[in-house]
Amino acid sequence: MATVPELKRKTCTYSFHREPLTSLIELSNLVTSGNQKVFVDHYGDILTLLKMVVDPVPLQTLLQFYDPELRCFTFQDYQLAPTLEEYSILMNVPIRYQVPFLDVPKEVDFRVVAKALYLSIKEVSDNWKSSGGVVGLPLKYLVRMAKEEAKKGNWEAFNAQLAIMIYGIVLFPSMPNFVDFAAITIFIGGNPVPTLLADTYYAIHNMHGKGGAIRCCLPLLLRWFLSLLPTSGPFVDAQNTHNWTQRIMSLTSYDIKWQAYRVNVRSVIMSCGEFHNVPLIGTKGCINYNPVLSLRQLGFVMNGRSLDAEIAESVCFEKRSDPARLERVGRAWMESLQEQPPLILSESVPAEHYKQALMENRRLKEKEQDIQMELYKAKADKLNLAHQLKGMQGEDASRLKSKKRSYTEIETLLNEEHRRIADQRPHRYATRLNQQRNMDQVQTELAEMRANMAQFMTMMQGVVQGQEELGALAQRQEAVIPPASRASPVGVPVSDNAAAAAIPVNDYAVGDELRGIRINGQPLAAETVNVIATRAP
Numbered sequence: 001m002a003t004v005p006e007l008k009r010k011t012c013t014y015s016f017h018r019e020p021l022t023s024l025i026e027l028s029n030l031v032t033s034g035n036q037k038v039f040v041d042h043y044g045d046i047l048t049l050l051k052m053v054v055d056p057v058p059l060q061t062l063l064q065f066y067d068p069e070l071r072c073f074t075f076q077d078y079q080l081a082p083t084l085e086e087y088s089i090l091m092n093v094p095i096r097y098q099v100p101f102l103d104v105p106k107e108v109d110f111r112v113v114a115k116a117l118y119l120s121i122k123e124v125s126d127n128w129k130s131s132g133g134v135v136g137l138p139l140k141y142l143v144r145m146a147k148e149e150a151k152k153g154n155w156e157a158f159n160a161q162l163a164i165m166i167y168g169i170v171l172f173p174s175m176p177n178f179v180d181f182a183a184i185t186i187f188i189g190g191n192p193v194p195t196l197l198a199d200t201y202y203a204i205h206n207m208h209g210k211g212g213a214i215r216c217c218l219p220l221l222l223r224w225f226l227s228l229l230p231t232s233g234p235f236v237d238a239q240n241t242h243n244w245t246q247r248i249m250s251l252t253s254y255d256i257k258w259q260a261y262r263v264n265v266r267s268v269i270m271s272c273g274e275f276h277n278v279p280l281i282g283t284k285g286c287i288n289y290n291p292v293l294s295l296r297q298l299g300f301v302m303n304g305r306s307l308d309a310e311i312a313e314s315v316c317f318e319k320r321s322d323p324a325r326l327e328r329v330g331r332a333w334m335e336s337l338q339e340q341p342p343l344i345l346s347e348s349v350p351a352e353h354y355k356q357a358l359m360e361n362r363r364l365k366e367k368e369q370d371i372q373m374e375l376y377k378a379k380a381d382k383l384n385l386a387h388q389l390k391g392m393q394g395e396d397a398s399r400l401k402s403k404k405r406s407y408t409e410i411e412t413l414l415n416e417e418h419r420r421i422a423d424q425r426p427h428r429y430a431t432r433l434n435q436q437r438n439m440d441q442v443q444t445e446l447a448e449m450r451a452n453m454a455q456f457m458t459m460m461q462g463v464v465q466g467q468e469e470l471g472a473l474a475q476r477q478e479a480v481i482p483p484a485s486r487a488s489p490v491g492v493p494v495s496d497n498a499a500a501a502a503i504p505v506n507d508y509a510v511g512d513e514l515r516g517i518r519i520n521g522q523p524l525a526a527e528t529v530n531v532i533a534t535r536a537p
Contacts, residue, residue, distance in 0.1 A: 012211035014063050016056045016218050019169050019176055023143050024050055027162050030150050035159070043163040044093035050166050052219040059218065061244040062225050068208050070311055071201060071289045078253040081294045082200060082224050084278070085265045088193045090223055095269075099333045100194040100281055102326060103319060104181045108135070116188045117164055118157030119145065129178075136180035139165060163187065171196060171217050172283055182283045194333075196220060198282030201289055205316065228297065230255050258296055265298045271310075273332030279315045286329055288314040 028047050031039055039047065065073040072081035088095050114124045127141045146161040167187045168179025172195070186192050196217050203216040229235065235247055235255060242250075270291055272278055279288045292310045319326050 012209060014060055014207065014211055015213045016054060016059055017213050017215070018054060018218065019173065021050060021169065023139070024162070024165055024169060027143065027146055027150075027158075027165075030158070031162070035155050038155075039159050039163075040092060042159065043166075044091045046091065046163065046166045046171065049091075049217070049219040049223070050170055052223065054218045054222055057244050058225060059214070059222055061248055062221075063204060063208075063214070064245070065248075066204055066208055068205055069313070070293060071205070071287075071313075072293050076249065076252060078256060078296075079293050080225075080228060080256075080297065081289060081291075082197060082221065083289075083291055083294045083298065084193055084197055084269055085298055086224055086227075087197050087220065089265070090220060090227070091193065091196075093193055095193050096191040098191060099330050100191055101182075101186045101189055101283070102281060102330050104185050108181065112188065113184060116160065116184070117142075118149070118154070118160050131178045131180075132175045134174055134178075134180040134182070136168070136174075136178055136184060139169065139177040139179060142179060167192070170219065172199065173215055173217075174283070186283075194280055195282055197289070198280030198287060199284070201280060202282045202285045202287045205287055206285075228257055230257065258299065265300075268295065268298060268300065272329075273335040275314045275329075275332055276310050276312070277314055279329045279332060281319070281326070281329055281333075285316070285318040286326060287316045 028050055031047070036047070062073060065075055067074045067079075070079070070081075072079045084095055108128065110121045110124045110128070113119075114121045117124070123145075124137070127137055128135060129138055131138075142161055142165050146158055146165070149155075149158040149161065164179060164184060164187050168174070168183035169177075171192060172180075172183040172186060174180040174182065186195055199216040200221055203214050207214055230251070233255070235251060238247055238250075268291055269278055275288065277288045277290045277292070279286060290311045315325070315329060317325065
């Protein structure tokens, strides 16, 4: 425990406690130079934070300038505030644009923990302990397992176990000599930067004005602060004669190394979802920070005065006190907004060079606009040609379809004609199809014969009816004409036709008597009527 006595400007005293790191440093010395690159690629530059000596005096001085309303450190004519982008660069760990660590799961999945730490499920469950209201793995057990993996030469498992110990003791300290479940969960998630920055702001903000222990990643906070301070000049020369407060108070905005992160930062997370600033979720609570106040640190210009909404307090609460609001902050991280303000030049650049750079920048912008216009026209022409080609292809397709339809119709007609001709041909083979066709033909012929027979029967019925009418007429004639009068009168000439018409011959009906007879509704033919005699039934 290192405590700095209160100075004249201070209103309170802070303490900065670190756990003994001897066992971890001994394990880190086992990481060879060849294996160190693999370790850094997987877990970032956390070995540097492990071995870094934390001087409490600079941190004590820094915290005296904290402004709780603006969430930054306000000095003579400038402001400083740690950002996500700076922490990411210092740790060599990228920021994953996903929902960061919200809270530890309600149920421990030993299978996931064992897989991440290269341990068996039984080993993890047997050594899972509780300490000070949190659960996790004892540091002593993890050190022992890491040494065994190093002896076996299993460096992949050794690196994972060493990294999780640094996470639990250095990055996210909770209980002495204990790696809690929160640190393990963040390690498995692989996105520690937002949680580290949240713990930093939340610890400083909660202890501001009250004093006490600051529990966060102290090496990372100190490394960030020192990276912005001058490395030569009066500030360094006076380190043996003046205290930190005097040296910091003597600095102006011209002394700060604003260009320290300019090359590495391409974009800045400015806001999240409905929030005008960035809400952060730590292991203990939620708090927002205002990146609009830190643009100059990242090499970007600050365009005028910040809006009130951009620097207003949006969130600051303990996670357990408001789960619904915690979930709302988590959803906001799914809609993070990135903006990239224009770069500024270093204060050391002469005014003439600065003007030339502005003119060159304006010329390049105009050229870019012209190129963009040409590109737009080219894209429009390409789109127009694509539409024309599509129309031509549509016409060709319709013509092909019509031709295909014509061919199909002709083919259908030919098939029907072939089928008709085939049906008319005699079938020589006794197949089921041919038998059916033969039966169909026989049925057709039978139908025609029945029609002809019906017509014949109708005609015969007419003949019978005519004969019956002839018999009735003959009977009437015999009843009317007596037998004596049937002879011709003497002396009266009678023609052959008249005699045939008036007198029946040997009981035959002759002459005009036949003209009144109809057979089947039709009169007798003339040649039938003019016969000499017709036999009466």
